[in-house]
Amino acid sequence: MSVDITIIVVDRKGAEHEISVPTDMNLNLMEVCKGFELPVEGVCGGMAMCASCQVYVLTENHFGERNDDEEAMLDEAYYVEDNSRLGCQIPITLELDGLRVALAPEAP
């Protein structure tokens, strides 16, 4: 049986979206945002190569570790903060229950 977790996404206008996400569908956070029609483009399709799914992780215990590809992309992206992550590199797992993220501004 699928176990859902709750994630809160703050969009670029400051509105909060509390969404219930299944953990057994091999999803990542970029796909979740797109699936819920939040304004996340995911241009490169999840290869950590465009940063259009950049989010700021607002809950400290959920920050996780950036992988090398992600780190390299964030080195070249816009509006990067210490709590920046790429949504496509965050797999949805039970540990993310209660995660709160804000969408980074769109690149110019």
Add this chain to the structure above:
Amino acid sequence: MKLRCHLIDAIPQPGGQLAEIYPKKPIYDIPGYPTVLAGELVDNLMEQAAPFKPGFTLGERADSIDKQEDGSFIVTTNRGTQHHAPVVMIAGGLGSFEPRRPLIDNIKDFEDNGVRYIVKDPDQFEGRDMVISGGGDSALDWAIYFAEKGSFVHLVHRSDRFRAHKDSVSRAYALEDEGKMKIHAFAEVKELVGDDSLEAIVVHTKEDQTTITTDLWFPLFGLSPKLGPIGDWGLDIEKNAIVVDTFDYQTNLPGIFAIGDVNTYPGKLKLILCGFHEATLAVQTAYKIINPDKKFTLKYTTVQGVQGFEDQQPKETAKS
């Protein structure tokens, strides 16, 4: 089908995202290939297309389209090259690849006046001292190239980890030891100084800032796709994609088709496989537009073999 084809692409090589973004990454969902590298797939497609002698205009972006009285089109590129064709297929993928421009207020004042986003005709910069920003292959390769050609290069990067090839990174550090390069890690160019042309840049780190006197800065932060001028062609656009009819992938403008990632329709999937299918169906209507009096009968290549063209595509119209 004996239809001539001419390809216009803003990047200097054919292959779009596969060639530009992920040539060394494997793809597992192309029928008949359990696995194939994106770059290999492009090479194979080029080989498959070769007998049909397509024409190529590369490194130029299709900027405008003008419908002629007879229903044909003239497509003009950003460099003024004009192409005249009865049918236009937009296989523009994510759009055209444009350099990522750093967010500095007065950067526009110095574009082509000290600030350059791509290295074109490197000979003219050889021996000149310069600043290069970025951590990818392009930034490292050019930093090494110019340092070896007698330039003193400041390489500015936001972290101390480089996306570029390991050999390039070690070479860059070796050049720094030889006094031909200075690597500024955890640093970013934040200010540009100059009146008419670039005179200096200011590099910020978390702790301090340094002014470097230079008249040449290459911010090389890679390319990002933009739908670009196609957005102004009068086509129906929905969420950055061109709306098409799935009967033949024609747009709202008859004679203009859109195939691949650039289009959208109910049930759209952005897959290479689907792009092939869309192209195959689009060409059927294209054939009817080009040959209104002929009837096309589908033939199998196994029976017919490959019937290419003997001669090269006629040369494009001279640049205006």
